[in-house]
Amino acid sequence: MASLSLRIDLGPHRIGPGKIELLERIDAAGSISAAGRAMSMSYRRAWELVEEMNGLFAGPLVSARTGGRQGGGTALTPLGHAVVASYRAIEQAATAATRQQLAELEAELAPLPTAAE
């Protein structure tokens, strides 16, 4: 039951589960507004997060894709894909390295209330 949730502090900025999920949803939906909506986030808020991430790294993570048969859209750049993959790999390595300690901490939790009949 115990699991890790990771923020990576990068100077004055940080990336964490919310921003990474937003990037993954943009990748899946091809749209910032659809990705934000799926996370109950305003379009403005989703855009702000994308702008913040685009400014934080050496190049943009999300780019507008113009033209083509679908008349444009939005996609992750190669750097965007690399950052998502890097975060997920860090999450996996941290979880694997602490599995035993997390189980020990979990053993200190109060017993769960039994389900009401």
Added chain:
Amino acid sequence: MASLSLRIDLGPHRIGPGKIELLERIDAAGSISAAGRAMSMSYRRAWELVEEMNGLFAGPLVSARTGGRQGGGTALTPLGHAVVASYRAIEQAATAATRQQLAELEAELAPLPTAAE
């Protein structure tokens, strides 16, 4: 520069850097109000967090200490010390396991602006 900040999800609750720092400051100051103040937290908020943590684990993490020459005070219980130590050990293990990946992610960041003269 890149560093991890860990939340541990424990069912509907989580513990993270803020709650752990609060426990450490209670241990150092012997007082919930002084610990909260040092973190710019209201007494009420500090108490709420302590109550939440006391209810989450098999026993309290913080206990009122009555009597004695100093006329009472507040201290971490042995379980409180164990939870703090466990969190710090998990943080250390996760950081050690991801050091190389964090450095690689950091290499993708935008160059820092040069210092103003």
